[in-house]
Amino acid sequence: NAGVTQTPKFRVLKTGQSMTLLCAQDMNHEYMYWYRQDPGMGLRLIHYSVGEGTTAKGEVPDGYNVSRLKKQNFLLGLESAAPSQTSVYFCASRSHKGTGWGPDEKLFFGSGTQLSVL
């Protein structure tokens, strides 16, 4: 059982370049999330999706776009990368059984993508 898989694991971009980060989950989860993690800032939500074909903005959405064409995949795009987007990016998924966060509705995280923008 692979869980949540992120590709690539590492990437170096030049300012202005574009790229797409791929997240795939094999747990049939409805909800998927993209976070970035920076020193002293913790995990900050970029975008999330509550089901196939849906997306919503999180805390820091500017400069990023997302798509959820298939339930198992959640793509994060950077159209014109900036040095401020240097970060570690984590994808997560979650099953959903009702309102709130039940004790078995934890986030399953991928192992992250280290992105450097020069």
Add this chain to the structure above:
Amino acid sequence: QKEVEQDPGPLSVPEGAIVSLNCTYSNSAFQYFMWYRQYSRKGPELLMYTYSSGNKEDGRFTAQVDKSSKYISLFIRDSQPSDSATYLCAMSFTGGGNKLTFGTGTQLKVEL
């Protein structure tokens, strides 16, 4: 002011020590409280979950929530080198947009 505050550490303790990790928060609506553990170069994993106020114990780990003080704690007894990791508190509430608000994480090192 951040919604959730957490001392980033680093915190270094000897093996066998009792560790106390804490978070404070400002949003009184939070009712679901979690601790995630993150090893170096890995994604976070859920360690403890608590609903509303009270204590929960799981082996060497105890989570406490004091909603009146807006304060949550994670205690680790008989700490081991394998406990060395970053610990992130996280919280949410019904109607919170299906989002978790994370603390910045406390880096813990347990030394032999």
